[in-house]
Amino acid sequence: xxxxxxxxxxxxxxxxxxxxxxxxxxxxxxxxxxxxxxxxxxxxxxxxxxxxxxxxxxxxxxxxxxxxxxxxxxxxxxxxxxxxxxxxxxxxxxxxxxxxxxxxxxxxxxxxxxxxxxxxxxxxxxxxxxxxxxxxxxxxxxxxxxxxxxxxxxxxxxxxxxxxxxxxxxxxxxxxxxxxxxxxxxxxxxxxxxxxxxxxxxxxxxxxxxxxxxxxxxxxxxxxxxxxxxxxxxxxxxxxxxxxxxxxxxxxxxxxxxxxxxxxxxxxxxxxxxxxxxxxxxxxxxxxxxxxxxxxxxxxxxxxxxxxxxxxxxxxxxxxxxxxxxxxxxxxxxxxxxxxxxxxxxxxxxxxxxxxxxxxxxxxxxxxxxxxxxxxxxxxxxxxxx
Numbered sequence: 001x002x003x004x005x006x007x008x009x010x011x012x013x014x015x016x017x018x019x020x021x022x023x024x025x026x027x028x029x030x031x032x033x034x035x036x037x038x039x040x041x042x043x044x045x046x047x048x049x050x051x052x053x054x055x056x057x058x059x060x061x062x063x064x065x066x067x068x069x070x071x072x073x074x075x076x077x078x079x080x081x082x083x084x085x086x087x088x089x090x091x092x093x094x095x096x097x098x099x100x101x102x103x104x105x106x107x108x109x110x111x112x113x114x115x116x117x118x119x120x121x122x123x124x125x126x127x128x129x130x131x132x133x134x135x136x137x138x139x140x141x142x143x144x145x146x147x148x149x150x151x152x153x154x155x156x157x158x159x160x161x162x163x164x165x166x167x168x169x170x171x172x173x174x175x176x177x178x179x180x181x182x183x184x185x186x187x188x189x190x191x192x193x194x195x196x197x198x199x200x201x202x203x204x205x206x207x208x209x210x211x212x213x214x215x216x217x218x219x220x221x222x223x224x225x226x227x228x229x230x231x232x233x234x235x236x237x238x239x240x241x242x243x244x245x246x247x248x249x250x251x252x253x254x255x256x257x258x259x260x261x262x263x264x265x266x267x268x269x270x271x272x273x274x275x276x277x278x279x280x281x282x283x284x285x286x287x288x289x290x291x292x293x294x295x296x297x298x299x300x301x302x303x304x305x306x307x308x309x310x311x312x313x314x315x316x317x318x319x320x321x322x323x324x325x326x327x328x329x330x331x332x333x334x335x336x337x338x339x340x341x342x343x344x345x346x347x348x349x350x351x352x353x354x355x356x357x358x359x360x361x362x363x364x365x366x367x368x369x370x371x372x373x374x375x376x377x378x379x380x381x382x383x384x385x386x
Contacts, residue, residue, distance in 0.1 A: 284361060
């Protein structure tokens with residue numbers, strides 16, 4: 001139909017292809033997308049070789065986990081981040097609302113929705129990277145207004161955050177927010193999900209016991225390893241703070257990340273776990289307005305992590321003032337909205353010893369922040385006799 005040999009083929013939802021008795025679509029795509037062999041692609045419908053070497057294929061999907069690895073190897077992956085809250089607000093204001101008014105037979109003289117109401121819909125009634133559910137929520141409001149107009153009401157409806165429950169019901173989602181006060185053994189971690197960024201609290205509790213490490217909150221394997229690494233480094237700091245080494249032998253350490261119904265994984269909460277542990281051991285509170293993300297090593301280094309853009313936006317939305325980031329992630333803060341960069345102070349740290357003074361309300365003794373050293377026990381050499 002296109003009449004050319006170099007068209008653009010768009011294939012949507014490639015991550016949802018399945019296998020049944022009719023065959024495996026992914027197997028056919030392997031040959032069609034491979035530039036080394038698609039110049040003689042054999043189509044089973046026309047049963048003749050066909051040259052696909054000049055065709056541009058564009059495949060879209062939401063996740064790559066369900067795409068066969070062999071197929072991924074033949075693709076160039078281009079990741080598009082989800083819309084920010086500011087972007088969603090403008091999409092709603094300049095596109096979704098005019099579209100919804102027109103489709104429901106309404107005009108601006110019938111209903112208006114304030115920016116604060118749109119933000120509330122975005123934060124508390126939707127949880128998505130795009131704007132599909134945001135459009136549905138706006139359509140629900142317009143339908144109820146259209147019913148009022150059809151019944152003869154000539155009064156303009158002004159939708160504010162307080163009125164949203166009347167149109168959309170109670171809040172469906174509650175996003176994390178900054179703590180009310182500085183607390184001991186509670187640190188704020190920045191998280192990334194498929195729907196955007198969020199903040200998580202990392203809590204530590206010390207109980208009398210036998211030296212066990214208890215991890216709760218549906219933590220994945222990688223996150224559990226981060227907790228063990230944080231505990232090892234915390235024990236190293238504790239020795240230099242004068243804490244009895246036997247303390248850990250008779251104390252159970254419980255690390256909990258709330259929202260236990262949600263599976264969590266990844267190494268980026270390592271720095272938050274270490275800060276919470278250090279606070280629990282020393283009694284020094286953690287600043288409530290500081291968020292942090294970064295993988296830690298046993299040598300006290302802070303390694304880069306992903307989702308920085310979404311995490312910083314979540315920190316700004318939650319009302320945090322300072323954010324601790326690995327130095328290697330400094331390159332990932334480009335293209336952030338100007339108001340976010342103006343309201344937040346970003347601290348780029350290479351090591352844990354740089355991050356702890358920022359996260360805690362007051363600094364630890366300098367000797368506690370020295371880098372770990374490797375202790376090598378020398379084996380006596382046998383004495384040779386003549």
